[in-house]
Amino acid sequence: MREVKIGLCGLGTVGSGVFNVMSRNLAAINARSNCQISIAQVGCRRDNVACDLSKANITRDIFEVAQNPDIDIVVELIGGTTVAYELVMLALENGKHVVTANKALIAEHGMTIFAQAEARGLMVCYEAAVAGGIPIIKALREGLSANRINWLAGIINGTTNFILSEMDTKGREFADVLSEAQAKGYAEADPTFDVEGIDASHKLAILASIAFAMPLSLEGLFTDGITQLEPQDVAYARELGYVIKHLGIARQTDAGVELRVHPTLVPERSLIAGVNDVANAIMVNADAVGTTLFSGPGAGAEPTASSVIADIVDVARAMDSYPDSWVPALGYSSSVIEPRTLMNIEDVETGFYIRFSALDKPGVLSDVTKIMGDAGISIEAIIQREQPAGERYVNVIILTNVTKEKCLNEAVTHIEHLETVRGEVSFIRVEYLDQV
Amino acid sequence: MREVKIGLCGLGTVGSGVFNVMSRNLAAINARSNCQISIAQVGCRRDNVACDLSKANITRDIFEVAQNPDIDIVVELIGGTTVAYELVMLALENGKHVVTANKALIAEHGMTIFAQAEARGLMVCYEAAVAGGIPIIKALREGLSANRINWLAGIINGTTNFILSEMDTKGREFADVLSEAQAKGYAEADPTFDVEGIDASHKLAILASIAFAMPLSLEGLFTDGITQLEPQDVAYARELGYVIKHLGIARQTDAGVELRVHPTLVPERSLIAGVNDVANAIMVNADAVGTTLFSGPGAGAEPTASSVIADIVDVARAMDSYPDSWVPALGYSSSVIEPRTLMNIEDVETGFYIRFSALDKPGVLSDVTKIMGDAGISIEAIIQREQPAGERYVNVIILTNVTKEKCLNEAVTHIEHLETVRGEVSFIRVEYLDQV
Numbered sequence: 001m002r003e004v005k006i007g008l009c010g011l012g013t014v015g016s017g018v019f020n021v022m023s024r025n026l027a028a029i030n031a032r033s034n035c036q037i038s039i040a041q042v043g044c045r046r047d048n049v050a051c052d053l054s055k056a057n058i059t060r061d062i063f064e065v066a067q068n069p070d071i072d073i074v075v076e077l078i079g080g081t082t083v084a085y086e087l088v089m090l091a092l093e094n095g096k097h098v099v100t101a102n103k104a105l106i107a108e109h110g111m112t113i114f115a116q117a118e119a120r121g122l123m124v125c126y127e128a129a130v131a132g133g134i135p136i137i138k139a140l141r142e143g144l145s146a147n148r149i150n151w152l153a154g155i156i157n158g159t160t161n162f163i164l165s166e167m168d169t170k171g172r173e174f175a176d177v178l179s180e181a182q183a184k185g186y187a188e189a190d191p192t193f194d195v196e197g198i199d200a201s202h203k204l205a206i207l208a209s210i211a212f213a214m215p216l217s218l219e220g221l222f223t224d225g226i227t228q229l230e231p232q233d234v235a236y237a238r239e240l241g242y243v244i245k246h247l248g249i250a251r252q253t254d255a256g257v258e259l260r261v262h263p264t265l266v267p268e269r270s271l272i273a274g275v276n277d278v279a280n281a282i283m284v285n286a287d288a289v290g291t292t293l294f295s296g297p298g299a300g301a302e303p304t305a306s307s308v309i310a311d312i313v314d315v316a317r318a319m320d321s322y323p324d325s326w327v328p329a330l331g332y333s334s335s336v337i338e339p340r341t342l343m344n345i346e347d348v349e350t351g352f353y354i355r356f357s358a359l360d361k362p363g364v365l366s367d368v369t370k371i372m373g374d375a376g377i378s379i380e381a382i383i384q385r386e387q388p389a390g391e392r393y394v395n396v397i398i399l400t401n402v403t404k405e406k407c408l409n410e411a412v413t414h415i416e417h418l419e420t421v422r423g424e425v426s427f428i429r430v431e432y433l434d435q436v
Numbered sequence: 437m438r439e440v441k442i443g444l445c446g447l448g449t450v451g452s453g454v455f456n457v458m459s460r461n462l463a464a465i466n467a468r469s470n471c472q473i474s475i476a477q478v479g480c481r482r483d484n485v486a487c488d489l490s491k492a493n494i495t496r497d498i499f500e501v502a503q504n505p506d507i508d509i510v511v512e513l514i515g516g517t518t519v520a521y522e523l524v525m526l527a528l529e530n531g532k533h534v535v536t537a538n539k540a541l542i543a544e545h546g547m548t549i550f551a552q553a554e555a556r557g558l559m560v561c562y563e564a565a566v567a568g569g570i571p572i573i574k575a576l577r578e579g580l581s582a583n584r585i586n587w588l589a590g591i592i593n594g595t596t597n598f599i600l601s602e603m604d605t606k607g608r609e610f611a612d613v614l615s616e617a618q619a620k621g622y623a624e625a626d627p628t629f630d631v632e633g634i635d636a637s638h639k640l641a642i643l644a645s646i647a648f649a650m651p652l653s654l655e656g657l658f659t660d661g662i663t664q665l666e667p668q669d670v671a672y673a674r675e676l677g678y679v680i681k682h683l684g685i686a687r688q689t690d691a692g693v694e695l696r697v698h699p700t701l702v703p704e705r706s707l708i709a710g711v712n713d714v715a716n717a718i719m720v721n722a723d724a725v726g727t728t729l730f731s732g733p734g735a736g737a738e739p740t741a742s743s744v745i746a747d748i749v750d751v752a753r754a755m756d757s758y759p760d761s762w763v764p765a766l767g768y769s770s771s772v773i774e775p776r777t778l779m780n781i782e783d784v785e786t787g788f789y790i791r792f793s794a795l796d797k798p799g800v801l802s803d804v805t806k807i808m809g810d811a812g813i814s815i816e817a818i819i820q821r822e823q824p825a826g827e828r829y830v831n832v833i834i835l836t837n838v839t840k841e842k843c844l845n846e847a848v849t850h851i852e853h854l855e856t857v858r859g860e861v862s863f864i865r866v867e868y869l870d871q872v
Contacts, residue, residue, distance in 0.1 A: 002760075017724070021582055021583075021723075021724045022582075024723070025582060025583065025584055025723070025724070028584060028649075028768075029581065029582060031649070031768045031769050031771075031772040032577075032581045032764075032767055032768055032769075033581075034760055034764070034769050127579075133724070133725035133726065133728065134728055135574075135575050135578070135579025135580065138571075138574060138575070138578060138579045139571050139574070139575070139579070141468075142571070142574060142746060142749070142750065143563075143571025143574045143575070143743075143746055144571065144742060144746065145465065145468045145469070145745070145746045145749045145750075146457055146458075146461060146465060146741065146742045146743075146744075146745030146746055146749070147457075147461065147742055148460075148461055148464060213464075213467070269710070271707060271710050271711065271731060274705070274707050274710050275707065286742070287457075287460070287461070287738075288453070288457045288461070288569070288738040288739065288741055288742040288745075289569035289732060289733060289738070289739045289742040289743075290569065290732065290733045290736075290738075290739055291732065291733075292569065292570060292730070292731065292732030292733075293729070293730075293731045293732065294728070294729075294730055295707060295728065295729045296725060296726065296727065296728030296729065297725060297726045297727075297728075300726075302723075302724040302725070302726075303724065303725045303726055305582065305724055306580060306582045306583055306722070306724040306725035307579075307582075307725075308582075309581070309582030309724075310578060310579055310580065310581045310582055313578070313581045313582070314578065317760075317761055317762075317763070318754075318757070318761045320758070320760075320761065321754070321757030321758055321761035322756070322757055324438075324470055324753075324756075325753055325754045325756065325757035325761065326753075327753070328468075328470070331468055332464075332467045332468055333467050333468075333470050335467075336467040
């Protein structure tokens with residue numbers, strides 16, 4: 001059997017997972033890849049007590065790994081987009097294939113990296129960059145290759161899903177759950193990346209590029225986090241038969257491509273509504289297959305390692321064959337990858353959940369429904385809920401049919417100007433998920 | 437771009453789907469495969485009005501396709517295990533790669549076919565043979581290649597899932613729903629294959645061979661259908677927080693491999709409990725990734741075509757590279773595929789749902805719980821429900837913890853001998869799905 005030598009860069013959570021799973025399952029991994037795979041060098045700033053490094057060849061200089069002539073595949077698990085970028089480019093310059101779990105790196109520098117790899121006849125694989133252990137990149141690039149992808153919608157950040165699940169099942173406040181998530185290690189000390197949707201936007205950019213054969217880019221991608229969500233909205237959504245999930249959504253329409261990350265009401269009977277805690281799931285709707293769903297652990301040492309090693313096996317198996325036989329980086333030959341018109345969020349059509357505070361007196365609802373009607377918006381449901389303790393104002397919650405966001409904004413402005421309405425009208429987008 | 441020529445054998449439901457999706461999405465499919473793919477010949481007994489065959493090269497002799505020197509890949513979609521087997525072997529003899537959607541063929545003759553293909557340096561792909569459009573074969577063979585698979589459990593027959601969904605949501609009788617399924621075309625005129633679990637057993641055998649690196653075989657696989665299920669069991673299960681699904685289950689244990697198809701209670705909060713109608717879903721539990729779930733349409737012209745064409749793309753892309761770079765037929769090099777000890781159903785451990793009819797008088801439950809205790813079975817829940825109209829007997833339903841089936845059988849015999857118990861004790865297996 002051919003020998004294939006791995007250089008592992010980074011020995012944090014994911015790195016230690018890769019090291020340990022590779023050691024534990026090596027015989028099976030070799031029998032799958034038809035190669036003799038070994039970790040020839042580990043580049044890390046410090047050892048990780050989770051790993052038995054007694055036989056490992058350790059260097060503190062990761063760039064040494066990228067230049068080590070023995071090494072066939074450099075596995076980049078250091079994170080970030082500066083040193084990681086240098087490392088990956090250096091590895092390619094030195095003729096190494098690359099496997100990475102780095103979503104930010106691929107989303108931001110993917111096109112440069114893929115071009116470099118293609119020019120040098122090398123592979124760059126990144127299954128672990130999206131949705132941890134779920135083989136969604138493979139499903140999109142290969143499993144669904146017969147299809148025109150219409151849309152995909154995913155829970156692609158475990159931290160926000162954990163927070164939303166807790167808010168839903170226990171009625172807790174966002175800030176309260178966030179503290180717990182930080183204590184449990186589900187959320188970073190600085191949670192901005194997760195709760196503001198930045199991490200999800202990186203992953204969505206990657207999924208969309210594969211789905212729609214368009215270059216990787218974060219530009220024009222609409223991103224909204226979950227920090228403004230209130231427990232009452234989660235509860236009202238349930239009352240209406242919906243669950244709030246933080247989704248990354250990509251859709252092809254005649255007017256352009258929608259790319260957006262935001263809290264979203266989904267029907268509670270839909271499969272994705274039942275994906276809770278730190279789990280991830282991606283729904284894909286495509287012309288031939290219809291709707292599929294892929295779910296599983298979206299993060300963690302060994303789930304992510306599972307995807308990193310799957311990439312290593314793929315590369316090891318194919319590296320000595322000719323590059324035309326490899327799956328292209330974005331699933332399509334690079335010659336057909338073309339920028340697409342992205343839609344402004346104002347032009348996107350979704351359903352809407354609207355909440356505002358109005359005086360509890362006759363005529364208010366008729367004013368509001370007239371405004372909605374004038375804006376061409378049909379109403380799916382209205383509920384009115386009393387505030388506690390003799391309060392003269394009630395909460396009004398409206399669920400609309402699918403409408404253009406600019407129409408909704410217009411209606412919202414009119415509603416806010418009603419004398420009977422107090423404060424702002426808040427809204428959350430709704431996806432009915434059954435539409436093509 | 438290289439030209440790759442397809443010979444399509446069979447133009448029924450799936451064949452027409454392949455023909456139509458190939459025509460509709462050809463540009464994208466070529467951009468994915470880096471080849472110029474065309475359907476060079478169609479072998480079918482009669483034309484299919486769903487396809488525009490005006491430019492097709494049709495033959496009524498499918499064996500002509502297998503021998504056509506222009507053709508690179510023979511796509512077998514005729515079904516059955518006699519002519520289909522001859523066709524596939526003839527195609528291999530003539531140096532053609534093979535793509536098939538035929539679960540019975542692969543389950544029964546897979547080892548012979550794969551050996552022949554390997555000897556001749558050819559690929560045989562069969563993604564469409566299991567779970568229609570869900571790329572589960574690819575997920576198991578490639579996406580989860582880092583893992584030791586502990587177990588998998590799948591809804592892998594759409595007809596039975598449709599029947600169970602209807603029984604669950606509408607309280608209907610099995611026979612009644614079956615008639616409707618036949619009228620809708622979800623079930624065959626002779627439904628035995630589906631409702632007795634034979635179709636599911638073929639698919640389970642395939643999944644298990646890939647998961648556990650064991651030769652394809654139907655021997656020793658325990659199969660039970662859904663024909664005996666009563667609406668009251670579906671209702672009682674719901675009352676206890678469970679849903680009845682017809683599952684194919686494969687599990688590695690220290691005592692051997694379990695392979696079984698039977699109706700199963702699953703917790704209603706589990707994701708797979710929400711997979712309804714004709715949809716399929718497979719849960720996979722593995723050592724590194726944990727539990728993943730793959731769901732989608734398990735049958736139908738275009739969902740199945742989606743998988744057939746994905747295989748065609750894989751073969752087209754890789755066929756000119758060397759065979760060592762291909763994914764082996766069962767995911768592992770054939771040299772490590774080894775028979776495993778299969779467990780007798782009596783030695784398998786699951787939870788049990790038990791129902792029987794007992795006199796409504798004091799002491800009955802204490803007799804029954806003593807029998808269970810003596811057999812070493814712990815009880816999870818007991819409910820007792822009155823029969824209609826002054827009946828002296830009540831229905832007793834017991835949910836047990838995980839126990840060996842032979843212990844359960846022993847307890848059942850004792851319960852049936854109680855004077856206070858009338859008729860037979862019926863039982864259904866329970867999977868809690870969170871156990872490794």
